[in-house]
Each structure stands twice: as C-alpha cells, then as structure tokens.
Amino acid sequence: VADGADVPQRFGFGSQATPERIALWDRDVAPDGVGLPPGRGTVAEGQRVYMTWCVSCHGPTATEGPNDVLAGGGPWDGADPPRPRTVGNYWPYATTLFDYIVRAMPQNAPGSLSADDTYAVIAWLLALNGIIPQDAALDAASLPGVVMPARDRFVPDDRTGGPQVR
Numbered sequence: 748v749a750d751g752a753d754v755p756q757r758f759g760f761g762s763q764a765t766p767e768r769i770a771l772w773d774r775d776v777a778p779d780g781v782g783l784p785p786g787r788g789t790v791a792e793g794q795r796v797y798m799t800w801c802v803s804c805h806g807p808t809a810t811e812g813p814n815d816v817l818a819g820g821g822p823w824d825g826a827d828p829p830r831p832r833t834v835g836n837y838w839p840y841a842t843t844l845f846d847y848i849v850r851a852m853p854q855n856a857p858g859s860l861s862a863d864d865t866y867a868v869i870a871w872l873l874a875l876n877g878i879i880p881q882d883a884a885l886d887a888a889s890l891p892g893v894v895m896p897a898r899d900r901f902v903p904d905d906r907t908g909g910p911q912v913r
C-alpha cells in the first residue's frame with residue numbers, strides 16, 4: 748500500500764550474529780602463524796585426508812590435475828617465477844596453506860575439514876614436496892617454523908596506493 752501502513756516493523760528474517768557464530772568465520776591465519784587453531788596432524792593421516800577429499804581434483808601425486816598442480820614443478824632458479832607454480836616452489840609461507848585450505852578446500856565442500864585434518868593434509872603436501880620429513884607432525888607451534896623454498900622470493904607490499912611501481 749502507498750502509505751506503508753500494512754508493512755510490519757520486522758520481517759523476522761535472519762538472527763543475531765553472536766560471538767560464537769562470528770568465531771566460526773573469523774579464522775584467518777597470518778604468515779607468522781597468528782590465528783592458527785589447536786590441532787595436530789601427521790603425514791600419514793594427511794595421506795588419508797588427501798586421498799579422500801583432494802585426489803579427484805589434484806591427482807594421486809598432486810601433479811596430475813585436472814586442477815592446480817600442488818607438488819614439484821622444479822626450483823625457482825631464475826628471475827621469473829617457475830611454471831607450474833606449486834606449493835613446493837611458489838608458496839612463501841606454510842602457514843597460509845592453513846588459511847587457504849581450511850577456507851577454500853576441498854573446493855566442492857569448503858570449510859568441511861577439521862583443524863586436525865587440515866594440519867595433516869598440509870603435512871602430507873609438504874612431505875610430498877620434500878620440505879618436511881615423512882615422519883613429521885604439524886601443529887600451531889611447528890607450522891610457522893617450516894621454511895618454504897620460495898620464502899625469500901617475496902617482499903612485503905608496503906605501498907600506500909597511487910602510482911608507486913617496484
């Protein structure tokens with residue numbers, strides 16, 4: 748109606764965003780590991796997670812696809828970034844693997860992995876890339892200590908906007 752007299756004060760959609768509900772989304776992990784949750788996973792457990800939830804898109808050795816290649820790819824020797832760019836040769840921080848995987852993977856069910864399963868699948872991927880040993884376990888204390896091969900290939904972007912070019 749034109750004067751709005753029949754429009755209710757509230758439609759009853761949605762509900763209060765409680766701190767508990769916000770916490771379900773507020774779980775970003777910084778390069779230094781701030782934000783990593785409790786949990787732990789081994790390479791062996793990660794193989795089980797990978798073969799259950801990841802293999803269909805990334806392949807049995809994480810090189811076959813059909814989606815992104817996650818292992819190998821050769822060293823980053825020259826000035827130009829290597830191809831293919833993988834977790835092993837391109838990712839500067841192991842911690843951001845947690846941030847990315849727990850948020851975005853498996854792509855057909857993002858957010859479905861537990862913290863333990865996420866640590867485990869990262870352990871498996873890092874062992875596959877020869878970055879940590881086969882008997883390693885990862886948690887919030889050890890993951891930030893993993894030094895990625897591409898660590899020094901990146902610098903913090905502290906540009907403030909505008910036309911600065913590096």
Ligand code: HEC
Nearest residue numbers: 800801803804814815817832833834848852853854855868
């Ligand atoms: C349904 C297909 C699918 C499944 C299942 C899947 N992924 Fe992915 N994954 C993708 C696609 C597509 C991309 C590229 C996404 C993009 O570029 O935005 C990707 C990208 C990634 C990347 C980033 C690669 C890079 O170097 O940029 C990682 C790491 C990754 N996936 C890990 C996993 C893990 C771990 C699992 C299992 C828990 C998994 N994925 C399951 C489709 C999938």
